[in-house]
Amino acid sequence: MTKDIPLSRARRGAELGKLIAGQAVRGASVTLLTVADTEAERVARTERALADAAEDIVTVLGSMKGLAMKAGQLLSQFDLLAAFGADTLPPRQRERFQHKLAALCDQSPHVPFDRMRSVIESDYGREIGAVFSEFDEQPIGAASIGQVYRARLADGRAVAVKVQYPGIDIAIRADLKNLALLTRLVRGIAPALADHAMLREITTHFADEIDYRAEADHHRTIAELYRDHPFIRIPAIETELCTARVLVTELVEGLRFDEIVALPATERDRVGEILLRFYVGSMLREHRFTGDPHPGNILLAPDGKVAFLDFGLFKHMDEIAVDFELACARAAAEYRGTELRVLLADYGVLEPDSPATPDECLRLLHEVSGWLLTDAEIRIPEDAAANSLLAFVDPRRGYFENWRREYAPAEHAFARRVEYGTLALLGKLHAAANWHRIAREWFYTEPPRTELGVLEADWLASRATE
Known part of the structure; x- marks a missing residue:
């Protein structure tokens, strides 16, 4: 405690x-x-x-x-x-x-329940027993802004209740x-x-997470995007019970990430593909995505679906930004270095007089994103995300001097956060796949080549006819 x-x-x-x-x-x-x-x-x-x-x-x-x-x-x-x-x-x-x-x-020190109870009862304006028929005072998770508890509504439904730490808004400021x-x-x-743009972008948007009503809106958006999905589950949200400091959702039971890591390779590979499809696929296909891929936000439900939690850090990318991401990926995958450099300069990532050559642009993108650009099965090592990030800022890699002053627009810094965070999760799973073949569904709008891809394509087709 x-x-x-x-x-x-x-x-x-x-x-x-x-x-x-x-x-x-x-x-x-x-x-x-x-x-x-x-x-x-x-x-x-x-x-x-x-x-x-x-x-x-x-x-x-x-x-x-x-x-x-x-x-x-x-x-x-x-x-x-x-x-x-x-x-x-x-x-x-x-x-x-x-x-x-x-x-x-998800296991940081807990704040005593009597202090958390005061937040709940203050926001609801009534005693906790008037809102929930049961409330377990032992938290099931502790995050950066609040703690999560198991509770039950009057109609018997089990719910997860995320409660903001008292005074955390002052602490964040x-x-x-x-x-x-x-x-x-x-x-x-x-x-x-x-000094990476990714850290600057996270800190800039962190204050937005203080009001749980904003997170509830994000949660509803993602839940609707993935309604009836064949292998992705977003817990239902109890809108009428959500306040500025209390967020109530359906309680999902399942294996935590450290338990998923202990599963056989075939199961870890399947979860890995689902993580890629949710985090990166949401960004490239839906242009709306959660920016916080980390182990505490993932559960493997008994029915085999992967449940995703916590939508406080949320981002929308406009079509121009996504088109730029896709154009760069295609140019890098096809080793068109001159075109890649022109794309980076035209978009403002590179200064027109930057000493970075087309070949250096290609080598850098393959060093940081080669797992998505290479048409081969790759089992992701645990240090893959760290090595990708280090490529930008470690002088020994040979890119630092040419790229240290270049500009990464906010939405693309956030995109890198999602890419590196997903890669870090895949590394912890030691997951294997031909990640490039999966990504071609977004890069080139090609038909899927995996079983999960076919299931998702069928689901997308059914949604389009609704």
């Missing part, structure tokens, strides 16, 4: 400052002490440092909630170990570190004022993310 959430800018800044200092000292100590260590001593010392670092990050950011915790969730999806000079750590150590950070997605400190924290732990 967490202590009170710090709300003031000063208190939250102090918490971040201590965490930044602790990580810097720990990283420097490991670097200095390992010089004289034997290999066994180096591994043992680094493992202790990683365990302590993960514990600190989860404890501090998880207790702070808000934008600070959201930054931690983003970090948990990528490879942070370079900050400790740990590129050669055995898989067991890397897995332990990432597993600890993954707790930020404080975090936005402390954005420089948050960026410094990210830079110290994962430099690749610190």
Whole structure:
């Protein structure tokens, strides 16, 4: 159970400052002490440092909630170990570190129920028993803005109730004022993310998540888009029970992401294709999509459908932006470098006098999105998303100097968030598919080549005739 959430800018800044200092000292100590260590001593010392670092990050950011915790969730999806000079750590150590950070997605410290009850009863203007026939006081999930509880309505239906932390709106405004400190924290732990447009875009839109009525609108939009889908399930939303700080939806039971990871390869591959179709497919086909693909928002229901949760971070892309994404993908997939560079310059991503050559543009897109551009079956490694993101900002990759000053429009920064977040999930699943053949349904409007694709095409056809 967490202590009170710090709300003031000063208190939250102090918490971040201590965490930044602790990580810097720990990283420097490991670097200095390992010089004289034997290999066994180096591994043992680094493992202790990683365990302590993960514990600190989860404890501090998880207790702070808000934008600070959201930054931690983003970090948990990528490879942070370079900050400790740990590129050669055995898989067991890397897995332990990432597993600890993954707790930020749905297992962070809880706020006591008596404080959460006050939010519910204040928003409804009546006692909790007058709204729900049953209410389990033990949360089933803890996120950056609120906690989720299991409850039952008077008619017997089981529901999930997401309740906003008291005062979290004040905390988020404080975090936005402390954005420089948050960026410094990210830079110290994962430099690749610190100055990336993706992080700027997430922080810009994070304040929009405070009002759950906006999330309820997004939820209804996605639920209607995927009504009666053959393998994607969006829980029904109880509109009349949703307020600014309370969100009520159908309760979906199923396997959590860490349980899905333990399934046989064929089942993980199937889930992986569904994740791609939901997150990337929604963006390219529907132009409306959720911008928060992370493990805590995914369940595998007993009927085999994948249920998607949490639509606070939501984006609409206009047709011009989507057409640009598709044109770049086609040019890169067909190795038309000159056309690709012209597209980037005409759209304003590249300055007309940029030193980036057509060949460099091609190589960069294949390095960051090759899994979608290559016509071959690819099993996604766990570090794929981190490597894709690092390509933009790691000077050793050879792109940094030419791309550091280029401009990524907000909608495309968000699109990259969805792409990298999906890739990170596929890496955790070690999922395999010919991802390019699936993506050709959107790139070229080709007929589907997979069983799931055929099911989805039939569903889309039936929706078109309604």
